[in-house]
Amino acid sequence: MAKRLDAKDLNIYYGKFQAVAEVTLAVPPRNVTAFIGPSGCGKSTVLRTLNRMHEVTPGARVEGEVLLDGEDIYAGGVDPVDVRRTIGMVFQRPNPFPTMSIKDNVIAGLRLAGVRDKSRLDEVAERALRGANLWNEVSDRLNKPGGSLSGGQQQRLCIARAIAVQPAVLLMDEPCSALDPISTLAIEDLIAELKKEYTIVIVTHNMQQAARVSDQTAFFNLAGVGQPGKLIEIDDTEKIFSNPGQQATEDYISGRFG
Amino acid sequence: MTTTELERPARPPVFHHLSTGRKARNHLATVLVSLAFLIALVPLVWLLATVVIKGWRALVSPDWFTHSLKGVLPDQFAGGIYHALYGSLAQALVCAVIAVPIGILAAIYLVEYGRGWLARLTTFMVDILSGVPSIVAALFIFALWISTFGLEQSAFAVSLALVLLMLPVVVRSCEEMLRLVPQELREASYALGIPKWKTIVRVVLPTALSGIVTGSMLALARVLGETAPVLVLVGYSQSINFNIFDGNMTSLPLFIYNQFTNPTAAGQLRIWGAALTLILLVMLFNLIATVISRFSAIKTK
Numbered sequence: 001m002a003k004r005l006d007a008k009d010l011n012i013y014y015g016k017f018q019a020v021a022e023v024t025l026a027v028p029p030r031n032v033t034a035f036i037g038p039s040g041c042g043k044s045t046v047l048r049t050l051n052r053m054h055e056v057t058p059g060a061r062v063e064g065e066v067l068l069d070g071e072d073i074y075a076g077g078v079d080p081v082d083v084r085r086t087i088g089m090v091f092q093r094p095n096p097f098p099t100m101s102i103k104d105n106v107i108a109g110l111r112l113a114g115v116r117d118k119s120r121l122d123e124v125a126e127r128a129l130r131g132a133n134l135w136n137e138v139s140d141r142l143n144k145p146g147g148s149l150s151g152g153q154q155q156r157l158c159i160a161r162a163i164a165v166q167p168a169v170l171l172m173d174e175p176c177s178a179l180d181p182i183s184t185l186a187i188e189d190l191i192a193e194l195k196k197e198y199t200i201v202i203v204t205h206n207m208q209q210a211a212r213v214s215d216q217t218a219f220f221n222l223a224g225v226g227q228p229g230k231l232i233e234i235d236d237t238e239k240i241f242s243n244p245g246q247q248a249t250e251d252y253i254s255g256r257f258g
Numbered sequence: 259m260t261t262t263e264l265e266r267p268a269r270p271p272v273f274h275h276l277s278t279g280r281k282a283r284n285h286l287a288t289v290l291v292s293l294a295f296l297i298a299l300v301p302l303v304w305l306l307a308t309v310v311i312k313g314w315r316a317l318v319s320p321d322w323f324t325h326s327l328k329g330v331l332p333d334q335f336a337g338g339i340y341h342a343l344y345g346s347l348a349q350a351l352v353c354a355v356i357a358v359p360i361g362i363l364a365a366i367y368l369v370e371y372g373r374g375w376l377a378r379l380t381t382f383m384v385d386i387l388s389g390v391p392s393i394v395a396a397l398f399i400f401a402l403w404i405s406t407f408g409l410e411q412s413a414f415a416v417s418l419a420l421v422l423l424m425l426p427v428v429v430r431s432c433e434e435m436l437r438l439v440p441q442e443l444r445e446a447s448y449a450l451g452i453p454k455w456k457t458i459v460r461v462v463l464p465t466a467l468s469g470i471v472t473g474s475m476l477a478l479a480r481v482l483g484e485t486a487p488v489l490v491l492v493g494y495s496q497s498i499n500f501n502i503f504d505g506n507m508t509s510l511p512l513f514i515y516n517q518f519t520n521p522t523a524a525g526q527l528r529i530w531g532a533a534l535t536l537i538l539l540v541m542l543f544n545l546i547a548t549v550i551s552r553f554s555a556i557k558t559k
């Protein structure tokens with residue numbers, strides 16, 4: 001079940017250093033939101049606060065609210081484990097579990113949550129691998145180690161692993177940056193497919209990619225080194241790329257800086 | 259600066275012949291390094307050769323691995339090290355059963371949970387423990403086990419002293435192995451909604467397993483030859499004793515030490531035979547460690 005995500009007045013810190021200031025944004029369900037902006041402006045940091053992954057870093061902390069269908073995931077008593085089960089994440093570098101086979105990687109989320117039913121696990125593995133457009137390539141070697149796949153296949157394996165637990169939201173941090181153009185296209189097609197069922201937020205450095213896959217685009221920027229990153233604007237992708245509201249956005253998109 | 263200047267390569271593309279001086283220095287360094295290697299090898303080869311030459315006859319005698327010295331006279335070459343082999347293995351295994359789980363748990367604490375003063379204190383204690391000489395560990399257990407608790411000397415007391423010596427090695431090697439597991443794997447697991455403890459048990463530990471096994475086996479091989487604890491904490495026996503909690507029990511180092519006072523040819527042969535057996539045992543453990551780590555290593559193909 002896709003859900004909507006609202007971030008309100010996020011101030012995000014690493015120890016004493018404030019990395020991001022006053023970010024407010026809304027991500028509607030069944031919609032792709034792209035985060036763009038120069039390196040170091042806090043895109044990954046914001047993304048990681050959306051599923052409470054940020055607090056895994058020692059000393060990191062967050063002020064503000066993140067609402068999942070109106071429910072604050074940072075409210076007292078909310079278990080971050082539950083939050084992350086509902087809001088999945090795909091990382092920049094493919095990171096399959098090296099000790100597990102392809103199939104075990106895909107069903108890791110369910111199996112480690114205690115699901116034992118073998119036929120159900122098989123079914124989920126196949127559905128997730130088909131969903132990640134990987135089934136045809138690996139169906140004959142499901143018991144081979146996950147690390148034996150190519151980089152692009154590994155990344156799709158990680159996507160399969162993330163969607164196998166059926167999250168409501170899928171966060172992707174530069175999922176294509178380590179991939180060749182063909183694998184990139186495969187993943188972009190996949191995102192277009194996944195959009196029907198999931199709410200997706202994707203960080204990318206590739207403007208064309210943002211333009212191709214996303215419905216709305218958020219542009220982040222930072223005033224200078226040591227300053228916190230800020231959300232400059234968020235709007236429909238078409239509008240951001242044709243007629244942005246801010247000069248900085250236009251400069252960035254047209255390649256005048258960053 | 260003109261453009262032509264910028265276009266010129268930073269260094270003209272000319273290859274110089276090696277100068278004589280550099281060749282000479284290269285030769286000198288090669289000779290020195292090879293020499294150092296040979297010098298390091300000499301005592302090792304010498305030691306191995308001596309032990310093999312003086313001890314092999316004991317190992318091929320029919321009763322060596324199957325009999326103890328029960329009823330054997332000092333100058334009579336008969337019987338074997340069956341009882342000492344059992345003693346060494348039993349003491350080392352009991353030690354491993356205690357030290358390995360504690361060591362792994364401590365390493366997990368240090369790597370995955372430890373923050374602040376308690377972690378620093380633990381690291382500090384492990385450092386100190388790894389510098390404790392074996393005789394001090396033995397005397398400590400003597401003071402605790404025998405003087406304070408009033409218990410008898412036994413093989414178990416030896417195992418306890420060995421635990422003190424093995425623990426820091428296990429903690430250290432496990433800690434290193436756990437730190438080698440990429441943070442990305444932990445995050446990938448958290449992102450699936452898997453709790454931290456389960457991530458450690460099902461993702462982090464399996465990934466580090468081969469290194470942990472190797473480290474523990476090497477630590478075990480190391481304590482097999484420890485002599486001070488067996489001199490202080492258990493009595494010598496000519497015959498086999500299966501009970502680690504009661505009575506005298508000989509181990510290989512103790513066997514060697516005891517036969518040292520036996521000036522006869524039979525005693526000499528027993529010393530070298532036991533030394534060779536001990537070396538082979540340690541090698542066997544190292545071999546097992548290698549094989550296990552081969553098998554549990556992460557396969558990519």
Ligand SMILES: Nc1ncnc2c1ncn2[C@@H]1O[C@H](COP(=O)(O)OP(=O)(O)OP(=O)(O)O)[C@@H](O)[C@H]1O
Nearest residue numbers: 014017019038039040041042043044045046057229
């Ligand atoms: N673990 C960390 N500890 C301390 N500071 C960090 C940490 N991770 C990121 N930062 C800082 O937070 C700021 C934002 O980093 P972030 O990784 O979110 O940038 P980004 O927009 O994702 O950049 P990129 O496009 O290069 O991935 C940077 O100034 C960075 O140095």
Ligand SMILES: [Mg+2]
Nearest residue numbers: 043044045173
């Ligand atoms: Mg980033």
